[in-house]
Amino acid sequence: MSWTDERVETLKRMWAEGQSASQIAKELGGVTRNAVIGKVHRLGLSNRVGGKEEDEAAPAAAAPAAAPPRVEPPVAPKAEPVAPKPEPVAPRAPVERPAPAPVAANPVPPVTALPIPMRKAIIIAGQPLPPQPSLNEISPEALASVREVEKRARKLTLMELTERTCKWPIGDPATDDFWFCGLPSLPGKPYCEAHVGVAFQPMSARRDRRR
DNA sequence: CCCTGATTCGC
DNA sequence: GCGAATCAGG
Numbered sequence: 001m002s003w004t005d006e007r008v009e010t011l012k013r014m015w016a017e018g019q020s021a022s023q024i025a026k027e028l029g030g031v032t033r034n035a036v037i038g039k040v041h042r043l044g045l046s047n048r049v050g051g052k053e054e055d056e057a058a059p060a061a062a063a064p065a066a067a068p069p070r071v072e073p074p075v076a077p078k079a080e081p082v083a084p085k086p087e088p089v090a091p092r093a094p095v096e097r098p099a100p101a102p103v104a105a106n107p108v109p110p111v112t113a114l115p116i117p118m119r120k121a122i123i124i125a126g127q128p129l130p131p132q133p134s135l136n137e138i139s140p141e142a143l144a145s146v147r148e149v150e151k152r153a154r155k156l157t158l159m160e161l162t163e164r165t166c167k168w169p170i171g172d173p174a175t176d177d178f179w180f181c182g183l184p185s186l187p188g189k190p191y192c193e194a195h196v197g198v199a200f201q202p203m204s205a206r207r208d209r210r211r
Numbered sequence: 212c213c214c215t216g217a218t219t220c221g222c
Numbered sequence: 223g224c225g226a227a228t229c230a231g232g
Contacts, residue, residue, distance in 0.1 A: 020214085020216085036225095037216060046216080
């Protein structure tokens with residue numbers, strides 16, 4: 001494989017989006033993460049910050065101003081089928097803010113109101129999300145197992161998931177009370193043993209249990 | 212052990 | 223220019 005314009009473009013885009021070198025390498029295919037990192041450096045965009053190099057006289061303080069973290073509209077936990085190019089939900093990193101927006105419009109800045117910033121309830125772009133079967137469709141044994149396991153869940157965030165961590169979502173995506181199981185996933189499966197148990201069920205058992 | 216990016220250096 | 227090997231770290 002060679003670095004065609006198109007591949008370089010993809011590299012630049014994903015790197016700008018904050019994707020890791022290994023993720024980019026997987027997307028591109030035919031290259032290792034080392035190759036990606038090497039290319040990144042050669043392109044001179046290793047330092048993910050600063051749109052443009054040097055300029056030391058940087059404005060000492062990037063005044064807080066605290067305006068960006070507005071409440072995001074709750075993202076519907078809809079399963080997104082894996083497509084050749086899963087991309088749609090990636091939150092574009094606002095490299096540059098066009099305009100500060102009408103800050104003055106707000107009479108009294110809520111100093112004490114501290115909006116929870118990190119509530120990235122985004123949809124995973126890897127495997128499809130589990131159907132979250134209703135309780136009466138899960139066998140009592142599996143259910144007990146899952147509840148037990150969820151106490152030991154590693155509570156990973158979306159960004160911390162890898163190919164071998166359980167991607168079973170726990171909690172309400174619309175709140176901060178949300179994380180992913182994160183326990184070791186079964187080889188080739190997106191979930192850990194317990195969650196595979198509730199994710200993949202024989203149709204017969206499923207029908208028998210359904211109301 | 213899983214992962215991350217940074218650097219080196221033979222090709 | 224390329225990227226495997228290696229380094230340094232979480």
